[in-house]
Amino acid sequence: MSRLTPTPLALGIALKRWRLLHRVKQTHAAEIFGVAQSTISRWEAGLQEMAPAERAKVERLLAARFESATDRALERLVTESPREVHLVCDFTHRLLACSSSRGAQFSVPVVTLLGRSLWRYATPEIMTKELETLLQHNQGKNPENFDYEFNLGYGRKYTDATALFKALREMLDDETRHHMKKESRTMSG
Incomplete structure (x- = not known):
């Protein structure tokens, strides 16, 4: 794999x-x-x-695709934006669209990155934000039948690459498992 x-x-x-x-x-x-x-x-x-x-x-x-009119409008909004923005798929982390000002920041032409996962390029700041999202899932009120299990595998290979992120991730995953058990008891009892 x-x-x-x-x-x-x-x-x-x-x-x-x-x-x-x-x-x-x-x-x-x-x-x-x-x-x-x-x-x-x-x-x-x-x-x-x-x-x-x-x-x-x-x-x-x-995999994310631009099939609906709304999806194509979002793609245009990103590609035509004067700001430094890009759009990635939540599931695969593939680059879906990119503004020219954001593309100018890449060390390779945007066309070579379109459709490729950007996880390997995630900065510590991006990984911190991703872990913060997992933390919010553990602290906040989530919708009924919230899928905590998804969080256990999300971005693990990349967060495990450094000792600090790995330690934080282990704590977050322990809390996630706690929520999963709690939800399981609530649903069965």
């Missing part, structure tokens, strides 16, 4: 998040992928790896 490839658990969690967002039941997702409903359940729990063809299909489904 490459550094930029999501783990089976992260991919399964992202699939579940997509299903819930689009109100797709596991049985319908199973039809889409040509597998049993129980397979979807095991993928989402990270208990079963996907075959390469299934994985590619899930990644294509989850």
Whole structure:
């Protein structure tokens, strides 16, 4: 698995998040992928790896694309902005759009970065903000059925690259697991 490839658990969690967002039941997702409903359940729990063809299909489904008029308007807003802005996919961290003023800051032409993950270029400030978001998920009031499990795999390979971020991440993950257990007890009791 490459550094930029999501783990089976992260991919399964992202699939579940997509299903819930689009109100797709596991049985319908199973039809889409040509597998049993129980397979979807095991993928989402990270208990079963996907075959390469299934994985590619899930990644294509989850990858951000500019298909709707709203998406294309957002892309234009970013690319035509005089400010130094860029847009990345939440799931893959791929560069989706970039303003020319932001592109001028890159050491390589923007065209070579479009569609590629930018996680490896994240500054300590960006990683700090990402960890801050995880902290907010643990401290704030989240929607019912909030998917804490997604946070456990999010950006881990990059936050584990330095001792400080790894230590912070371990504390945040412990708190996340605590919330998951608490939510599990609430739902079952």
